Amino acid sequence: MENLVIIGSGPAGLTAGIYAARAGLKPLVLEGLESGGQLMQTRHVANYPGFAATVGGAEIIAAIRAQAEAAGVRFKMDVVEKVDFTGETKQLFTMMGDTLEARAVIVATGAGVTKTGLPGEAKFFGHGISACLTCDGAFYKDRTVVVVGDGAAATGAVNYLTRLGATVAAVLAPGAIASFEGDTALRAVRPADGADIAADGVFLVTARTPQTQFLGDALAKDATGHLVVTDQVKTSVAGVFAAGDCARPRHKQAVIAAGDGALAALEAAAYLG
Numbered sequence: 001m002e003n004l005v006i007i008g009s010g011p012a013g014l015t016a017g018i019y020a021a022r023a024g025l026k027p028l029v030l031e032g033l034e035s036g037g038q039l040m041q042t043r044h045v046a047n048y049p050g051f052a053a054t055v056g057g058a059e060i061i062a063a064i065r066a067q068a069e070a071a072g073v074r075f076k077m078d079v080v081e082k083v084d085f086t087g088e089t090k091q092l093f094t095m096m097g098d099t100l101e102a103r104a105v106i107v108a109t110g111a112g113v114t115k116t117g118l119p120g121e122a123k124f125f126g127h128g129i130s131a132c133l134t135c136d137g138a139f140y141k142d143r144t145v146v147v148v149g150d151g152a153a154a155t156g157a158v159n160y161l162t163r164l165g166a167t168v169a170a171v172l173a174p175g176a177i178a179s180f181e182g183d184t185a186l187r188a189v190r191p192a193d194g195a196d197i198a199a200d201g202v203f204l205v206t207a208r209t210p211q212t213q214f215l216g217d218a219l220a221k222d223a224t225g226h227l228v229v230t231d232q233v234k235t236s237v238a239g240v241f242a243a244g245d246c247a248r249p250r251h252k253q254a255v256i257a258a259g260d261g262a263l264a265a266l267e268a269a270a271y272l273g
């Protein structure tokens with residue numbers, strides 16, 4: 001029987017681990033398929049406190065992980081496929097065939113970027129194609145960008161980027177694009193119909209998908225699949241907490257996820273207390 005199992009090893013899960021270990025809970029972190037989480041996908045983080053110069057996401061994660069290991073957090077490479085939260089003891093069924101039992105659980109499984117799947121996207125994602133205005137908008141001052149998306153999200157993105165001094169050359173729905181073009185850097189967006197649109201950057205403002213499907217209906221979710229929380233981190237089941245992007249429909253940022261992780265661990269400690 002574990003005291004506390006933390007599902008996810010991004011900024012939320014790792015920070016929850018640090019706080020829980022320091023509270024004497026001997027937490028177990030299940031890393032999932034993406035050890036370190038989304039931040040591992042970027043080489044340019046300029047807004048994480050404590051790193052004055054732009055730094056790779058992997059460096060930030062390595063620093064947080066080293067701190068977690070030093071605090072005594074245990075790690076396991078496994079993926080939770082199903083849960084049973086109906087009893088006081090929480091049960092987690094994993095890809096490796098284990099059934100883990102825990103007194104408390106923190107879900108910190110993040111949210112995936114909904115990509116277009118178009119040619120050139122994989123090559124330039126994180127190096128010219130971004131899904132995060134808050135993270136990367138400021139890199140495009142005095143440069144030209146294309147916004148991919150529609151509705152209020154696209155309008156908001158245009159306003160935000162213009163305010164930062166970028167020129168928005170076009171707003172296109174994913175279906176109107178044939179490919180993303182470039183050599184060592186992104187150079188243009190090729191519409192399905194028409195001439196290439198020169199661009200230094202592309203912002204995907206398509207929806208993000210919280211990684212909560214494996215929970216089935218064990219926890220309350222909103223219409224977009226984000227976990228519903230009260231007091232910022234308490235889910236619909238006592239003893240199960242949520243932290244980071246999986247429970248944040250707005251403002252998906254590493255520092256916010258880390259803060260949620262700390263709060264979830266403190267609430268878990270209070271619950272177990």
Ligand SMILES: Cc1cc2nc3c(=O)[nH]c(=O)nc-3n(C[C@H](O)[C@H](O)[C@H](O)COP(=O)(O)OP(=O)(O)OC[C@H]3O[C@@H](n4cnc5c(N)ncnc54)[C@H](O)[C@@H]3O)c2cc1C
Pocket residue numbers: 007008009010011012013030031032033034035036037038039041042044045046047048078079080081108109110111113125126131132135136211214243244245246252253254255257
């Ligand atoms: C390209 C890119 C650039 C970014 N740049 C910045 C930036 O500059 N500044 C910034 O603040 N934010 C940035 N972000 C956003 C930031 O990375 C996220 O807000 C942050 O990582 C969220 O942390 P999290 O711990 O909630 O989730 P994640 O980092 O997504 O971690 C989720 C974890 O859960 C695990 N997991 C998922 N499902 C399961 C399961 N079923 N079982 C077990 N484990 C599971 C995954 O393996 C992963 O370890 C960027 C994101 C991307 C994609």
